[in-house]
Amino acid sequence: MSLPHAILTALLEKPSSGLELTRRFDKSIGYFWSATHQQIYRELGKLEADGSIRALTPQQPARGQKKRYEVLPAGRAELARWTAESQDPKPLRDPLLLRLRAAAVVGTAGIEADLRRHLDSHQRQLAEYEEIQGRDFPPGKDAPTDRLQHLVLRAGIDLETFWTGWLTHALAEFGRLPADDDSAS
């Protein structure tokens, strides 16, 4: 149940409308918790209903009308509670690794191209993170809040570094595999 808390965090950082939130989930927040606008609107409705947030727009809300939300004390308290709560690490679940294991049984035909696509996408993500790091976290910027945010960014960078490294290695292995593929039929 992380989406409401992601939204509360985003709104505390800066009160926003649904669309603004959606945009922010496409960038910074979405780097570790993605969400579509439909999810966001639905969740905003729930959060407003239970008194965690409040719409700033005074008029009755016409449909295509921007609504800005801000977090109420109850919402902040709930976020603090959730943040401090201990949560078990969820076991890994990665379809790509599963596919590789399947490939060991039914043959590797077709995966290689996809590994390349993944490598490409992780490389681009890594470059983006590094650009953000250069821009937003110059050496002197180390107030507590900066440190925490930098820590999170560093996790992203290290993860993408791991994936690009591993995928590169995997592709190299594929190069050394016997030409085809239907290794198990």
Place this chain on the structure above:
Amino acid sequence: MSLPHAILTALLEKPSSGLELTRRFDKSIGYFWSATHQQIYRELGKLEADGSIRALTPQQPARGQKKRYEVLPAGRAELARWTAESQDPKPLRDPLLLRLRAAAVVGTAGIEADLRRHLDSHQRQLAEYEEIQGRDFPPGKDAPTDRLQHLVLRAGIDLETFWTGWLTHALAEFGRLPADDDSAS
């Protein structure tokens, strides 16, 4: 939609009953695709219904009676199709990173202990993987199938290495943070 394919892979590696599958999902398969026994039984039912797998037990299936399943050609074909199919990398979704970002706003009280728990659990997982690597992949074992399986294991090892490293670093940062915690109130 990976669970049915995970099951097909497991059954191709070795025909099994529901409970045996459950056990294998607790070990090797579950390292990158976890599932509970309820999910597995439900999925076995579906796979049997659509002709991907078949129960080996001849008698009518009494309730507490072991049923072994094997994969039919249709199931193998479907798995091969899925394996070769190109799939987009899913964006990262990690509650722990989200919590850290939330902590930058509502205060870090309580997270540190949880970071330690996570570190601990990742360290144990890493040790387990390394033991498996030592046991199952001695230097000479490099037939194509072995290479692929080793590759997957290596991903697990590298991921756990990343997490232990990052968590250690994070805890070090926490040590240098001002004593409390309600940095944003």
Place this chain on the structure above:
DNA sequence: CTGTGTTGTGCAACTAGTTGCATAAAGGGG
């Protein structure tokens, strides 16, 4: 002043995964 695209909001149905519980057989101890 009309249609066509863009911005912003939202509902509904579906899919996947989780949680909680039920049932049946088998084996072993009192």
Place this chain on the structure above:
DNA sequence: CCCCTTTATGCAACTAGTTGCACAACACAG
């Protein structure tokens, strides 16, 4: 022999996330 735990199977309800679509307002082109 009866109860109790273990093994094995399974259903049902719930929660979270995704997909597909709809609708209102505005802007601006013809």
